[in-house]
Amino acid sequence: MRKAIAPIVALIVVGAGLATFFALRTSPEPLTSAYFLMDTVLTVKTTGGDAATINEHLHALASNVDSMTSYYKSESETVRVNAAAGKGPVSVSPEYAALLKAAVAMETIDPGRTFDIAISPVSSLWGFTTKDFRVPAAKEISDTLAYSHSDQLVLSDTTVQLRDSRARIDLGGVAKGYSLDVIEEYLHTVKPQPRQVIVDFGGNLLLYSGGRKRDWKIGIRDPRGQGIIGYVRSGDAFVATSGDYERYFERDGKRYCHIIDPSTGYPGTLNQSATVITDIQPMHGAVGDALGKVFFCSTAETQRSLFQAVQGQGTVGIVIVDAAGTPSTLGPITFVPTTTQ
Amino acid sequence: MKRSDRITAVVILTAVALVVVSWIIMHRTRGTMAVVRVDSKVVATVDLTSREPQTLHITGALGPLVIVADGKGSIRVTESTCLDHICVHTVPARSPGDQVICVPNRMVITIEGKGNGIDALAQ
Numbered sequence: 001m002r003k004a005i006a007p008i009v010a011l012i013v014v015g016a017g018l019a020t021f022f023a024l025r026t027s028p029e030p031l032t033s034a035y036f037l038m039d040t041v042l043t044v045k046t047t048g049g050d051a052a053t054i055n056e057h058l059h060a061l062a063s064n065v066d067s068m069t070s071y072y073k074s075e076s077e078t079v080r081v082n083a084a085a086g087k088g089p090v091s092v093s094p095e096y097a098a099l100l101k102a103a104v105a106m107e108t109i110d111p112g113r114t115f116d117i118a119i120s121p122v123s124s125l126w127g128f129t130t131k132d133f134r135v136p137a138a139k140e141i142s143d144t145l146a147y148s149h150s151d152q153l154v155l156s157d158t159t160v161q162l163r164d165s166r167a168r169i170d171l172g173g174v175a176k177g178y179s180l181d182v183i184e185e186y187l188h189t190v191k192p193q194p195r196q197v198i199v200d201f202g203g204n205l206l207l208y209s210g211g212r213k214r215d216w217k218i219g220i221r222d223p224r225g226q227g228i229i230g231y232v233r234s235g236d237a238f239v240a241t242s243g244d245y246e247r248y249f250e251r252d253g254k255r256y257c258h259i260i261d262p263s264t265g266y267p268g269t270l271n272q273s274a275t276v277i278t279d280i281q282p283m284h285g286a287v288g289d290a291l292g293k294v295f296f297c298s299t300a301e302t303q304r305s306l307f308q309a310v311q312g313q314g315t316v317g318i319v320i321v322d323a324a325g326t327p328s329t330l331g332p333i334t335f336v337p338t339t340t341q
Numbered sequence: 342m343k344r345s346d347r348i349t350a351v352v353i354l355t356a357v358a359l360v361v362v363s364w365i366i367m368h369r370t371r372g373t374m375a376v377v378r379v380d381s382k383v384v385a386t387v388d389l390t391s392r393e394p395q396t397l398h399i400t401g402a403l404g405p406l407v408i409v410a411d412g413k414g415s416i417r418v419t420e421s422t423c424l425d426h427i428c429v430h431t432v433p434a435r436s437p438g439d440q441v442i443c444v445p446n447r448m449v450i451t452i453e454g455k456g457n458g459i460d461a462l463a464q
Contacts, residue, residue, distance in 0.1 A: 009349050016356030020363040034378050034449050041442050041449045131425060198461050200438070205461050219438060219457070221464035226415075226432050227439075231459055241463045247427075275463040319463070 028195070035059045038066050038176060040202030049194030054187075058199065061186060062179040068096055069171040069178075071120070071129070078171055086165025091158055100160060102283050103174050104150055106290040110306055114297035115290050116262035118162075120170035121148045126267070128258045133249040135256065141265040148262070177240055177289025180206040184238075184280060203246065204289055205239040208280075220335070221245075223272035223321050230327060230337040232319060234277055238285040242292035243273035261297040268297040275319040277333065284314045295320065303330060373454040375416045375434065377408060380447045389414050389435065389452070401446025408450065416450060417441060438462030 031051035035042045042062050044055045070076040077096045084090045092100075103117050120129065121144050127133040136144075152167035153160065162169065171178075179201055187197055187208050196213060199206040207216045214235045219228035223245050244257035244267075256267045274295035278288035291310065295303055295318055307318060307330040317331030329335045372390035376383055377399060385397050387410045394412035398405060404422030411417075417433035418441055428443035434450055436457050441450040 005349065009352060012353055013356045016360045019360045032376070032451065032453055033381065034451060035381050036444065036447050036449075039444055041440065041444075043440070043449075043451060200461060203464050205463060207461060216460045217458060219436075219459035219462045221462055227436055228457070228459065228462065239461070239463050243464065246464075 031055060033059070035062075037062055038070070038172075038202065040176075041200075042179075042202070043200040045198040045200075047195045047197075049190060049192050051194065054190060054194055054197065057186065058183050058197075061182050062201065065175055065179040065182060068093070069099070069175040071170045071172060078169060081160045081162060082168045085162035085167050089154065089156070089159035089161040092160050094157065097155065097157055097160070099171065099174070099178055099286065100153075100155060100169075102286055103171065103290065104153065104155065106174070106287060106294075107150055109291075109309060110294050110298070110302075112298070112302060113263050114261055114268075114294045115173065116148070116150050117169045117171060117173060118150045118152055118167055119148050119260055119262040120168045121166060122262070122265045123170070123258070123260050124168075126256065126260065127249075128247070128260075133251075133256070135251055145262075145265045148265075173293055174286040174289045176201045176204040177238065178283075178286040180204055180238055180285035181283055184208060184285065185282070203241045203243070204285070205237075206285065207234070207237050207239065209236055211236055211280075218275075218277075220275060220319050220321070220327065221273070224325060228338055229321070230335050232277070232317065232329070232333045232335055234316065234333065236280050237316060238278045238280070238288045239275060240278070240285075240288035240292040241273055241275040242296035244268070244296075245272070259293055259296055263297070268293075270299055270323060271296050272321045272323060272325060273319075274321075277316040277318070277331075279314045279316055281314050287314065291315065291318075300328075307331065373414070373435075373437065373452060375410065376451050376453055378449050378451070387416060389416060399448065401443060401448045403446045406443065406446055406448055416452075418443065418448075418450070421446060436462075438464075 028048050030045045030047040032045045033055040044058050046054050069078055071078055077092050081090050107115050125136045125144055147164040147167050152163045193210055196209040216234050217231050219231045222229045223243055242259055247258035248255050259268050261268045274292055276288045276291045278284040317333030319329050321327050372388055375387040375389050377385040379401055392412050395410040397408040407420035409419050415433035415435045418428040421428050421443055423443055423445040431441045434441050434452050437452050439452045
């Protein structure tokens with residue numbers, strides 16, 4: 001009799017030991033930090049590892065990208081390039097030249113050209129650089145559009161030149177995503193490795209677990225209400241969202257959002273939001289950031305053909321909320337809608 | 342009952358108690374908390390599961406802000422010294438990942454805790 005229950009007792013004790021071990025192992029509390037940068041907030045949530053040091057260092061890395069790319073900060077390479085517009089070539093750092101090249105390459109993915117880093121004179125016309133919002137006249141827009149195009153850019157490995165003196169570049173459309181690229185590259189080298197890091201940089205996300213976690217739950221914000229309309233699951237990834245609810249102004253009951261469609265010069269109205277999920281590869285944070293604008297400014301038909309073009313290049317999936325508020329996805333991801341009671 | 346049976350019983354009970362305690366530790370969740378920061382420093386935390394409405398008076402980088410937790414799980418900025426008032430017009434925050442930001446005041450409200458089980462919010 002006693003012999004019979006001995007293995008059972010042993011099993012219970014070993015099982016309890018294991019259960020305790022795993023329960024206590026998963027208990028470190030995440031450390032959340034928030035920093036003001038690029039006119040938005042950088043939030044870092046680190047679990048495990050030397051979280052305090054990691055959070056501070058990620059902030060420093062993003063600050064470096066801001067100092068390099070800022071449209072406003074006098075020491076930035078963007079400001080130097082813009083100040084020399086129409087005058088001649090400006091020598092830039094290899095990192096800046098590489099980022100510019102990647103951004104310009106993104107412009108050619110869409111033949112309809114819905115992403116352009118040289119659109120900023122048109123954005124300024126609408127008041128998005130000064131917050132002095134207005135609806136410009138059609139002629140003003142078409143006149144400005146004539147020189148608000150990357151054709152104005154002459155790039156070499158070490159220099160950048162803007163041909164027209166009125167042309168301006170603004171890397172605001174890729175800088176947050178690129179910051180996540182720099183952050184991800186650093187996280188890979190950190191010892192001891194944190195268990196997971198979630199970085200939210202003004203709507204651009206990095207989900208990092210060193211490849212261990214395969215079931216991140218990413219909520220898709222309701223563009224017109226409170227909370228989420230549903231979620232998708234993903235492994236480690238960059239997630240970039242462009243939405244018409246982030247920065248916008250209203251005139252005569254009409255909403256004008258800050259994402260200007262470079263092909264028309266007007267704010268995009270075809271969708272309420274576009275969320276692009278890209279895999280963890282160099283520059284895919286920046287690529288996702290740019291693609292968010294492209295999909296946001298495209299029709300459903302164009303979105304399907306564009307997705308065919310980018311699917312093999314690291315784009316995992318896309319969640320679109322169209323102008324009517326209806327969600328849909330492209331790629332092998334499943335959107336789970338929030339059940340309404 | 343033999344002495345060895347009693348020992349067996351004590352061993353099993355201890356093991357089960359250990360599992361229960363660690364289970365509780367693992368699933369111990371601070372309720373949903375709203376954390377208010379100015380210039381990256383935490384200046385207030387509010388338990389959003391509390392039924393009691395709360396009004397906070399915070400000093401931002403520009404000047405005073407008034408923050409109201411409604412006692413129904415939401416928190417928002419009701420008054421601010423900033424010019425554009427984006428913070429006042431932001432949808433109230435209630436789930437992890439939600440944020441209310443006032444850039445001129447360098448103030449941000451973040452929601453932390455387990456909440457709806459979402460890891461991150463695409464917005």
